[in-house]
Amino acid sequence: MPDAAVDTIAAEQVQLTYAGAVNAALERCLTELPETLLYGEDIAKPGGVFGVTRGLRKKFGDRVFDTPISESAILGSAVGAAMLGRRPIVEIMWLDFSFVAFDQIVNQLSNVRYLNEGKLQAPVVIRTQQGSQPGACAQHSQSMEALFLHIPGIRVCMPWSAQDAYDLLVASVYADDPVLVIENRNLYNTGKQPVEIGGPVQRLGQVRERRSGTDVTVVTWGAMTRCALEAAELVAPDGVSVEVLETPWLNPLDTETILEHIGQTRRVVVAHEANLTGGFGAEVVARIAESGISLAAPPKRVGTPDTRIPAAPSLLDALIPDADRISATIRSLLP
Amino acid sequence: MTSVENSVDVGATLDADTTQDLEDLNDVWLIRAFEEKVRELRVAGDVVGSVHLCIGQEATPVAIKRLVGPDDALFVTYRGHGYGLMRGISPTSMFAELLGRATGINSGRGGSAYFIAPEHRFFGENSIVGAGAPIACGAALAGRFDGTDRVAITVFGDGAMNQGSVHEAMNFAAAMKLPVVFLCENNSYSEMTPIADMVGDPNLFRRAASYGMVGERIDGNDPTTLRERISQAIAAAREGGGPTLLELMTARLVGHYIGDAEQYRIPGELDRAQETEPVAVLSRRLIAAGCSRETLDDVETGAREEVESAAATALGAPLADPATAKDHVYA
Numbered sequence: 001m002p003d004a005a006v007d008t009i010a011a012e013q014v015q016l017t018y019a020g021a022v023n024a025a026l027e028r029c030l031t032e033l034p035e036t037l038l039y040g041e042d043i044a045k046p047g048g049v050f051g052v053t054r055g056l057r058k059k060f061g062d063r064v065f066d067t068p069i070s071e072s073a074i075l076g077s078a079v080g081a082a083m084l085g086r087r088p089i090v091e092i093m094w095l096d097f098s099f100v101a102f103d104q105i106v107n108q109l110s111n112v113r114y115l116n117e118g119k120l121q122a123p124v125v126i127r128t129q130q131g132s133q134p135g136a137c138a139q140h141s142q143s144m145e146a147l148f149l150h151i152p153g154i155r156v157c158m159p160w161s162a163q164d165a166y167d168l169l170v171a172s173v174y175a176d177d178p179v180l181v182i183e184n185r186n187l188y189n190t191g192k193q194p195v196e197i198g199g200p201v202q203r204l205g206q207v208r209e210r211r212s213g214t215d216v217t218v219v220t221w222g223a224m225t226r227c228a229l230e231a232a233e234l235v236a237p238d239g240v241s242v243e244v245l246e247t248p249w250l251n252p253l254d255t256e257t258i259l260e261h262i263g264q265t266r267r268v269v270v271a272h273e274a275n276l277t278g279g280f281g282a283e284v285v286a287r288i289a290e291s292g293i294s295l296a297a298p299p300k301r302v303g304t305p306d307t308r309i310p311a312a313p314s315l316l317d318a319l320i321p322d323a324d325r326i327s328a329t330i331r332s333l334l335p
Numbered sequence: 336m337t338s339v340e341n342s343v344d345v346g347a348t349l350d351a352d353t354t355q356d357l358e359d360l361n362d363v364w365l366i367r368a369f370e371e372k373v374r375e376l377r378v379a380g381d382v383v384g385s386v387h388l389c390i391g392q393e394a395t396p397v398a399i400k401r402l403v404g405p406d407d408a409l410f411v412t413y414r415g416h417g418y419g420l421m422r423g424i425s426p427t428s429m430f431a432e433l434l435g436r437a438t439g440i441n442s443g444r445g446g447s448a449y450f451i452a453p454e455h456r457f458f459g460e461n462s463i464v465g466a467g468a469p470i471a472c473g474a475a476l477a478g479r480f481d482g483t484d485r486v487a488i489t490v491f492g493d494g495a496m497n498q499g500s501v502h503e504a505m506n507f508a509a510a511m512k513l514p515v516v517f518l519c520e521n522n523s524y525s526e527m528t529p530i531a532d533m534v535g536d537p538n539l540f541r542r543a544a545s546y547g548m549v550g551e552r553i554d555g556n557d558p559t560t561l562r563e564r565i566s567q568a569i570a571a572a573r574e575g576g577g578p579t580l581l582e583l584m585t586a587r588l589v590g591h592y593i594g595d596a597e598q599y600r601i602p603g604e605l606d607r608a609q610e611t612e613p614v615a616v617l618s619r620r621l622i623a624a625g626c627s628r629e630t631l632d633d634v635e636t637g638a639r640e641e642v643e644s645a646a647a648t649a650l651g652a653p654l655a656d657p658a659t660a661k662d663h664v665y666a
């Protein structure tokens with residue numbers, strides 16, 4: 001990991017949207033790390049289809065550039081450039097589009113360090129976004145983090161707060177392993193939040209306690225965090241005290257901290273937008289089960305049922321988990 | 336729909352070319368009026384999600400209206416409303432699909448960017464750039480074994496020419512002499528990026544030669560030229576001559592999607608495109624052939640009336656039934 005030039009930029013509080021926080025993180029990394037490159041489809045001159053990378057081409061010139069619609073070449077060239085000393089940050093517009101270039105992630109990027117016994121590394125950051133949105137078609141709606149969490153050798157995070165959109169991206173670029181940063185387009189412009197920029201580069205793997213509580217722990221990540229917090233509010237009037245643990249880092253996952261919390265409440269719901277079977281919730285529940293913690297009620301998972309994703313909002317509403325479904329599951333754990 | 340006969344000046348005898356132009360204008364207006372209504376519904380919030388209009392690019396869907404045979408198969412992209420209409424999907428069930436209604440052509444599952452109607456030989460839009468090209472190869476391949484003389488037609492944009500799947504499909508089709516017609520609608524932009532900046536040689540049709548197939552660049556705004564050249568390519572494919580790549584030069588008169596700020600436009604570019612877009616091309620020719628302004632206006636009015644009534648019917652239909660959301664994942 002390169003030395004963070006923390007003294008060159010003093011930490012300061014600013015008001016930023018989630019998209020603005022991503023932009024600020026990219027700007028910082030491009031400034032502090034001359035070996036970084038930033039590229040992808042429509043990201044440079046147009047500033048990105050969501051406007052996230054606006055202004056960076058002007059500021060950093062040739063290190064920020066647009067590419068053809070060629071995901072294999074985007075990801076493959078990132079692997080090669082990283083092997084030869086660059087630190088590429090590439091954008092895949094939708095996570096769904098990475099599948100046309102899956103080889104470069106599974107067979108190429110993730111093998112570099114292992115094969116070379118650590119003598120060669122591929123510090124690539126893949127920035128992308130996922131999630132459902134009313135009207136979006138089945139090929140633009142999937143939550144697919146579990147596919148990538150099954151691949152040893154690549155780190156995965158899913159920032160939800162604007163602060164984490166900043167901190168996790170900076171940490172990812174500074175990391176010497178490949179990292180997949182999964183953002184969510186529904187969060188990009190949800191209003192400004194106070195964000196501290198320029199602070200020390202954080203370690204990977206934190207858990208965020210978004211709400212404290214004593215009866216039930218909800219473990220969640222991504223856009224589902226808001227639903228979990230709302231669910232906690234829904235049951236609070238009945239005297240049910242819910243703790244919400246957000247795990248923006250899924251690999252590495254801080255299992256120890258999660259287990260400490262669940263050891264206290266002894267009741268757990270794991271909630272994610274991804275569909276249930278093979279979802280990462282299964283892994284979290286397995287780790288809890290293997291820990292031997294004696295639970296007061298069986299652990300529960302909340303996720304999208306195992307279906308394809310429809311465009312019509314009325315159909316989508318019937319599938320994607322919300323605060324009501326999470327709160328009902330919370331209640332089902334109580335005597 | 337205002338039929339072609341009704342919109343022709345009473346008593347006038349028109350030659351075959353003019354009759355065809357008038358029908359084409361009618362079809363272009365049907366698509367354009369549909370797209371403009373979709374935009375209105377999207378802005379009003381009745382339609383939600385990402386919508387890609389084909390305003391300015393109507394000539395190709397109009398040209399292939401009758402070129403797709405009963406065993407043939409058509410594969411298009413998210414910019415596919417025009418193709419759906421020309422394949423005979425009713426405007427009402429298309430609106431209903433975009434509006435998430437139970438009466439939509441896919442009962443709301445597909446939406447604007449991913450609907451499909453195999454009963455119309457319309458094997459779907461696709462929202463993954465380039466994905467339709469290899470699938471079209473498969474449709475052509477199936478024709479070798481099912482006793483038909485099927486031709487598969489796949490339509491995609493200039494940007495899709497940079498996708499691995501399209502390269503693979505072209506070589507696959509050429510190597511196996513598959514009856515596939517590759518139609519590349521070159522509107523000079525891939526989303527917000529000019530295609531010229533993203534290729535070493537902007538003459539995209541030239542790639543065909545290196546795969547060992549015919550490639551040609553033609554005017555993509557005149558249904559007559561398009562019909563002639565595409566039907567030749569289809570005939571060649573049907574007769575065992577293998578695939579063809581046609582690069583159809585056109586312009587999208589609107590944003591990539593509804594809401595696109597279009598900051599990438601070169602000043603004056605859209606004004607110039609207005610001179611050569613399909614309505615302008617056909618209207619000029621019809622006026623020269625003796626049609627009156629009124630006749631042309633009637634065509635537009637008729638299309639708008641048909642579209643309004645289809646949209647009203649679709650809006651009155653019930654929303655897609657949530658109880659069906661999990662149906663049909665497996666046999």
Ligand SMILES: Cc1ncc(C[n+]2csc(CCOP(=O)(O)OP(=O)(O)O)c2C)c(N)n1
Pocket residue numbers: 041069071093097100414462463464491492493494495496522524525526591
């Ligand atoms: C594999 C893949 N990469 C990226 C995208 C995002 N995307 C959607 S449309 C588009 C531009 C396509 O341009 P072009 O092929 O020229 O077709 P046009 O939209 O101009 O009709 C892009 C990049 C996608 N849908 N699929």
